[in-house]
Amino acid sequence: MLTRKQSDLLEFIHRRIKADGVPPSFDEMKDALDLRSKSGIHRLITALEERGFIRRLAHRARALEIIKLPEAMENRFAAEGLSTEADPKPSDMPPEIAAMAMNLPVMGRIAAGVPISAISEISHEVAVPGSMLGQGNHYALEVHGDSMIQAGINDGDLVVIRETASADNGDIVVALIEDQEATLKRFRRNGRRIALEAANPAYETRIYSDDQVRVQGRLVGLIRNY
Numbered sequence: 001m002l003t004r005k006q007s008d009l010l011e012f013i014h015r016r017i018k019a020d021g022v023p024p025s026f027d028e029m030k031d032a033l034d035l036r037s038k039s040g041i042h043r044l045i046t047a048l049e050e051r052g053f054i055r056r057l058a059h060r061a062r063a064l065e066i067i068k069l070p071e072a073m074e075n076r077f078a079a080e081g082l083s084t085e086a087d088p089k090p091s092d093m094p095p096e097i098a099a100m101a102m103n104l105p106v107m108g109r110i111a112a113g114v115p116i117s118a119i120s121e122i123s124h125e126v127a128v129p130g131s132m133l134g135q136g137n138h139y140a141l142e143v144h145g146d147s148m149i150q151a152g153i154n155d156g157d158l159v160v161i162r163e164t165a166s167a168d169n170g171d172i173v174v175a176l177i178e179d180q181e182a183t184l185k186r187f188r189r190n191g192r193r194i195a196l197e198a199a200n201p202a203y204e205t206r207i208y209s210d211d212q213v214r215v216q217g218r219l220v221g222l223i224r225n226y
Contacts, residue, residue, distance in 0.1 A: 002051070002070060008033055009044045010053055011073060014066050018082060023064040025151075027186070028170035104128050104160065110141040110174060110184045112148040112155070112198075128160055132221040137163040139217070141174065141184070148172070148184060151199035153222060159184065160221030165214070172219040178212050187215065 002010065012032045016024040026038045035041060045064070048054045055065050069077070103125040126140050143157045151172060153159065167173045167187040175196055176182050185196035185206075194213045196206045 002048075002053075005033060005040075006044055006047055006051075007070070007073070009041070010048055010066070010069065013054065013064060014069065014073075014077070015082070017066060025170055025172065027151075028168075031170060102128055102133060104138055104140045106140045106142060106158065108141065109144040110159065110182055112143045112145040112153060112184045126158060126223070128221065128223070132160060134162065134220065138220070139163070140223070143184065147198035147200045147203040149200050151186070153184070153199070154224070158223040159219055160223065161217035162220045163217045165216075167215045167218060174216040174218075176214045176216050177208065179214070182216070184219070 009029060009032075012029065013023050016028075024032070026041050029041045030036075030038050033041070033044075045054065045056070049056060053066070053068055053070075055067050106124050106126050128138075128140065138160055140158050140160050143153055143155060143159055146155050153172075161174055169188050171187050172184065173187045174182060174184055175187065175194075177196075183196060185198060188195040188197060189210070192210045194208050194210050196208070196213070198205065
């Protein structure tokens with residue numbers, strides 16, 4: 001038996017995976033459940049994992065997958081026409097697909113700090129585990145700066161980006177500002193205003209009108225450079 005908060009979190013994760021192909025961020029989960037800190041989300045995820053409803057994985061986008069759903073939740077989703085199938089497990093995939101590394105273009109450097117010049121040229125390629133990628137086109141960027149360190153993104157890391165022109169509040173995105181500067185920030189929309197938030201209190205949130213910002217992609221994976 002799940003608590004109300006555990007059930008709410010499991011439902012939120014499942015809906016986001018089916019809608020976007022990747023689980024929500026911890027900040028998005030915290031906001032959706034109206035919790036004050038991410039430590040509460042960590043406890044809920046641990047409880048769901050211990051009960052066999054989710055699994056945390058290495059080298060996967062945001063490292064969560066749904067294994068099963070409570071029967072009542074499955075019935076409700078089925079009535080809505082929403083798929084209740086769990087994500088395919090690595091053991092269910094053909095070995096050559098699960099083990100396959102795909103080469104992604106590295107499109108230069110992206111600022112996790114003050115925006116830098118727009119990125120347009122491929123500098124080299126990097127091999128990325130196939131399990132990290134979902135549907136759509138992807139590319140990689142080298143992070144420059146420390147404004148996203150509290151989101152676990154450090155200077156010198158490679159971020160894997162899925163190309164998209166849309167974003168939900170709380171997504172970490174590549175944002176092109178006035179067609180000249182690109183930056184990696186958390187996206188927030190409020191009417192016709194867009195806030196690009198850092199994950200470091202040393203950097204201020206930047207506010208733009210929606211015609212000044214174009215989303216170039218969403219963060220779906222991270223390759224740590226030590």
